[in-house]
Amino acid sequence: MSSVTDEAMRAGQAPRRFGALYVAEHHVRIWRSYLGVNVVSAIGTPLLYLLAFGIGLGVLVGAGTGPGGVDGVDYFVFVAPALIATAAVTIASDEFTYPVMMGFKWNPIYLGMHAAPISPRQVAGGIVLFVSLRAFATCLVYFLVVAAFGAIPLATGVLTVPIATLTALAFGAPLLAYSAAQREDKGQFAVVQRVLVLPLTLFSGTLFPLEQLPVVLQPLGWLSPLWxxxxxxxxxxxxxxxxxxxxxxxxxxxxxxxxxxxxIAVRIVTRRLES
Amino acid sequence: MTIISATGLVKRYGEVAAVDGVSFEVAPGESFGLLGPNGAGKSTTMRMIGAVSTRTSGELRVLGLDPDQHGPEIRSRLGVVPQQDNLDTELRVRENLITYGRYFGLPRRLVASRADELLEFAQLADRASAKVDELSGGMKRRLTIARALINDPRMLLLDEPTTGLDPQARHILWDRLFRLKEQGTTLLLTTHYMDEAEQLCDRLVVVDHGRIMAEGTPASLIREYSTREVLEVRFGSEHNAVAAGRLAGIGDRLEVLPDRVLVYASDGEAALVEVTARGLQPLTSLVRRSSLEDVFLRLTGRSLIE
Structure with a gap:
């Protein structure tokens, strides 16, 4: 018996230690199979936003605020860090909703991972790791594009990238918990996108200072990781x-x-996989 | 030396006991089956052995380890073919094998060479770069089996491996499984198909309502719970019950089904002669050897596929 048992004890060492990395690797492979779309959207989206806010809206806002700008800087400079954080939150809201439902149900890769030596905590950890990587990389591209237009200083501005990644997790980890608890898609993810994510990106002191909102609405901004x-x-x-x-x-x-x-997410993922 | 040893294994979901005190042992290299109808607790038992579901009570050792403490270690040495394929449809055929192999912490190069060998074994080499959804049901099943072998497992768990496949696909699959058995891989499978159990299992347990009804080799179970032959006679659905009343005493035992009467006898032809000698004219008659289906019917009073 002991040889079989020893063999298992040895075989379990690497998965116990690195399981979450393997889960992230799997997600990177899936991401890579949509490489073209992913790269175009990572570079194209910030360009579009810059065009709209920096040049279009910025001119209007500049005309309204006068030379002092917003928060003492050009509107363009004011929105840039928020755009980067918003990009991260958007990725989190994409990755932590439908794909989570898929992984449990429609394309149940999480069940496969768990039948292999991966623990539920590692499944959750690998998803979070991948989304962090993806948010970080996308925000870095965003930052470089924005910096190329002079809207953000290179040296200090680069710190917005890890901050945006943390923001993605602050918003995304609770969302992962929520999505992992959903057993059926009854349109709740579409509701999350429209009723939670969209208003959040618009009213979290991103495009204008939170103080511009009516006083009664401001506490909502305080609850927003994006603010x-x-x-x-x-x-x-x-x-x-x-x-x-x-x-x-x-x-x-x-x-x-x-x-x-x-x-909370780890608890829910564990309960769901080990039921 | 045992690969699996279960004693009084119980799994409850609230009030319901899906598995209700199951005990058995499986030796290395053995091909062991759990035979029973849907809902008998076979899959739940498999999930506990596969260390993905915790037991409510009882003792369980898989590869000498307790799944509660050593789930990842046990799962490192198992290959699992679940009832529902869970291949990644977003990846291609070969990528599925490689990605899965990485979960065992195996080096990329080793996983890549094993993937190619296993594609050969699963007769899917020409489909390596196909999308999973382009495969037929039988091919998906073979890919799932190939994936389960990527870590060169000690034991393969197969939950209803051929359910939903057409007869030809089933035979290809059985052939592949038989080769694994010949190579000494321990197989644990659940099935509600008699022929599958008879083809693949050295030993099996008949399970119903979460309990073991009988245990043995296919031949010994048939010997113990049935006769050598069975005479099946049909008198038309209206008349089967009435005719059965007049068959009493022929053979060892009668089983009246809605569509036919089964006469259990060591000599089926002789039983048929006796039936006609009593002035009964069956619409059709058939003499066959006893199968596990008959064992199941005897043990539970129900047929396996309802």
Whole structure:
């Protein structure tokens, strides 16, 4: 008996340690099979946004605010960190909804991973790792495009990329928990996109300062990871003037959202795979 | 030395016991079957052995390890063919094997060479770069089996391996499984097909309502629970029950089904002679050897596929 058992104990070592990486690798392979679309959209989307906000809307806003701009800078500079954070949140909202449902149900690759030596926690970890990678890479492209147009300084602005990635997780980890709990698609993901993601990207102090919203609506912005991520990005990108305690609140909020979401997601994924 | 040892294995979902105190052992190289109708608890048992579902109570050792503590270690050495294929339809045929092999922490180069060997084995070499959805049901099944072999497993778990396949595809699959058996791979399979169990299993348990009804080799089960031959006579659905009343005493035992009467006898032809001697004229008659279907009918009073 012992030889069979020893063999199993040895074979289990690598998966126990690196299982989440294998899950991420699988996702990268799937991503790569849609390489063309992915690259075009990663480069094309920021260009479109720049065109719309930087040149189109920016001229109008510039005319309205006068030479002082918004938050003491050009509108273009003001929106750039928020655009990068928004790109990350968009990726999170894409990756943590339908693909999660697919992995459990329509194309149940998670069940296959779990039948192999991958634990439910590693399945969740691999998904999160892949989405982080994808958000990071896309935001880096975004950043470079925006920087090429002079909307963000290269040296300090690059920090918006990890901040945006953290924002993606703060928004995405709770969303992963939610999606993993869904057993049927009754249109709830379309609702998430329209009622949660879209308003979030528009009203989180991204395209205009949160203070412009009616006072009663502002607390909604405080709950939005995207507001915290955008503001943090502005602080690092162009040194936006924010009190230190607020900067800390931004950072902590993002970390707490991501961590709590992660813990719940692991529980739900585990329960679902081990039932 | 045992590969699996289960003692009083129980799995409850709320009030319902899907598996209700199952005990058996499987030796290395053995081909072991769980035979029973849908809902008998076969798949649930498989999931516990495959270390993806925790047991409610009882003892279970797979490869000498407790699945509760050593799930990943056990799963590292198993190959699993689930009831529903879960190939990745977003990847191509060969990529499916490679991706899966990586889950066992195997080096890319080793996985790539094994993938090519297994595509040969599964007779899918010419489909290596096809999309999964372009494959027929039988091909998908073979790809799933190839995928289950990517880690060169100690034991292969097959849950209803040929359900839903046409007869030709089933025979190709059986041939592949038989080769694995010859190479000494331990097979554990569930099925509700008698012929499949008889073809592939050295030993099996008959399961119903989460319990084991009988255990043995296909031949010993037939010997123990049935006669050598069976005479099947049909008198028309209206008359079967009435005619059965007049058949009492012929053979060892009678089984009245809605569409026919089964007469269990060591000599089927002799039984038929006796039937006609009693002045009964069956519409059709057939003498055949007993099968596991008869064993199941005897044990549960029901046929396997309802």
């Amino acid at each position: 915290h991520g955008s503001e943090l990005g502005r602080v690092v990108a162009y040194g936006a003037d924010r009190p230190a305690w607020l900067v800390l609140v931004h950072l902590l909020t993002l970390v707490v959202f991501a961590l709590v979401g992660w813990l």
